[in-house]
Amino acid sequence: MQQKLSLYNTLTRKKEVFEPLHAPHVGMYVCGPTVYGEPHLGHARSFVTFDVLYRYLRYNGYKVRYVRNITDVGHLENDADEGEDKIEKRAKLEHLEPMEVVQHYTNVFHQDMEKLNVLPPDIEPRASGHIIEQIQMISEILENGLAYEVNGSVYFDVQAYNKGHNYGKLSGRVIDDLLNNTRELEGQQDKRSPLDFALWKKASPAHIMRWPSPWSDGFPGWHLECSAMSRKYLGTTFDIHGGGLDLMFPHHECEIAQSQASHSHSDAARYWVHSNMITINGQKMGKSLGNFINLRELFSGSHKMLTDQYSPMTVRFFILQAHYRSPLDFSNEALQAARKGYLKLMNGLRVLDKLEYSEEGHTPDEKLNEDLQKLAQDCFRGLNDDMNTARTIASLFNLLKKINSLYLGQLPLQALTRGTFDTLQNTYKDIVQEVLGLKEESSLDTEEMLDLVLDFYKEAKETKAYDKVDSIRAELKKQGIVIKDLKSGIDWAYEE
């Protein structure tokens, strides 16, 4: 009854029906964060997007192996020979071991992702743990004559590669245009062409992060880890490769080149999926522009652009209310609207739980049943159409209107068939919770609520309404709270 999931494939520039290579198994690789700074809203968008894809594939019964890496080595500060490793730069700044910095920001990243209800991947490999695999891949590319060694460093020979392959197929670049428009960067003397990129870099004496290799003590190039790790865990050809749009060129282009040039001879993934950027006042939010908003600042409301704190689920809803391939503009106002929308959706969940269907006296209204079935179908239609969560959410709100009307008796519950009722309930709940990954987050301040209850308790005691007193005690006990009548007043404690 449902149509199939279509995804926009950057490689072919069109939407394609998703067919896994080895159903029911699906292999998915997503470029993870470089752990040298606080996760920000941009990270959230990418990882929430692919989290929904992961969830939806699983919802459809696929057995997904989701690999998302942690980049803890290898990203140069610039393309110059004296370029410092990003991790290392930060480490020197803070007088910490590089791996200490890596661990710290990895932890922060994990915490933030958990708050956003982003499921952990099945495998989360680290670049530093796969040096051997990367060296292996470099050897293969050298064997195939598509890389060359200079002074202990190894570079990918883009022009040689382009004779038998198409460098630029993913991002639509033309190699001659690239050559004409390359900037002059310092420290590129070793390269035969400015387009060539490093597979292995010899470490300068001061460089801490270094590993032995056949060519020098050094470190792997920026793009290699994803090629090596995706191949190790998903095979030479797998189903989906995801990442932010800004990684399309050169990162993903280089990945394809590396895969083709090694013994893999493959584009790596069959579907390349890219999520768009978050903008702020119409400009891309990015590290280089210094205009990014950390997730922590968002959650705590500490950023100067924010009037309030915005909960993780509000942020998640905000992201999901736009299609992942459109740029999404950030503003305090938009977040305000997102919060309301999110809460509205959550209230629907509660209302749905309170609805009880009874076979008695039901007089099915054919048109109403049809309408509701169609509204439910619309939710899936949106998801299947290139994961259009914006449309899905719009459909959910349409469904919610009916749910609320049923709850208030403005629409008679008896007019529904059992099947329609179940569809209504399952569709709404499943999509909101399982697929979109939105969950209730209690904003209630427990202590405050407890104080309120204790006031009632006190009042009941004073008026000697002991049945009330007993029932309050009993209810609180269910929550693991005991009331203590002290001479000094009333207090509570966790039940031990």
Place this chain on the structure above:
RNA sequence: GGUAACGUGGCCGAGUGGCUAGGCUCAGCUCUGCAAAAGCUGCUACAGCGGUUCGAAUCCGCUCGUUACCUCCA
């Protein structure tokens, strides 16, 4: 300069050539002890100018404007 997008009502944001996207805001109504919630109604837009078409926000062209990638970046 090269390449690729985009320009939708007060704001955000969907949109497959013809049929109400949706959310937020605002106004009114129903309900309500007051409120809140919820429902209903209204504010009905597609940058501009041409063209194709019976019909275009949707296709084509031009103009204006904005952005992204080309350099680390989700």
